Amino acid sequence: MIPKNVRVKNPKLLKQLKKEVGCCEKCGSHFNLESAHLISKGANGPDIRENVAILCGPARYGAGCHGAEHRGKISKYELFEIVAKREGIxxxxxxxxxxRAMGYEV
Structure with missing residues (x-):
């Protein structure tokens, strides 16, 4: 059974991460930075540091690393490696x- 979890959007965290990181965590670009959820918002992915990577875009046009992530050219595991390195885990x-943030017992 998938737990039902109320998703709270945290725009302050997303803005803080963009400022803190300052470049695409995949390619190093400083332009068109966007927050990319590793587990999507539609799949109940939380707005926590461990679930957000800063990637260049814009994703809506399939451009940059964020667009590549949406097209499946960058694996979820690779994104988890990028974020884990940033977080030191x-x-x-x-x-x-x-x-855990999604409500699963792990």
Whole structure:
């Protein structure tokens, strides 16, 4: 059974991460930065640091790294590795924290 979790959007966190990181975490570009959820908002992905990567875009035009992520050219595991490195944890721990925030027992 998938837990029902009320999703609270946290725009302050997303803005803070963009400012803190300052470039695309995949390619290093400083232009058109967007927050990309590793587990999508539609799949109940939370707005926590471990679930958000800063990627260049814009995704809506399929451009940049964010667009590549939407097209499946960048794997979820690769994104978890990027975010885990930023947070100083393992990719497995990163994924565990995201799943906990989604309401799963892990």
């Amino acid at each position: 393992t990719p497995e721990e990163c994924r565990t924290r995201v799943r």
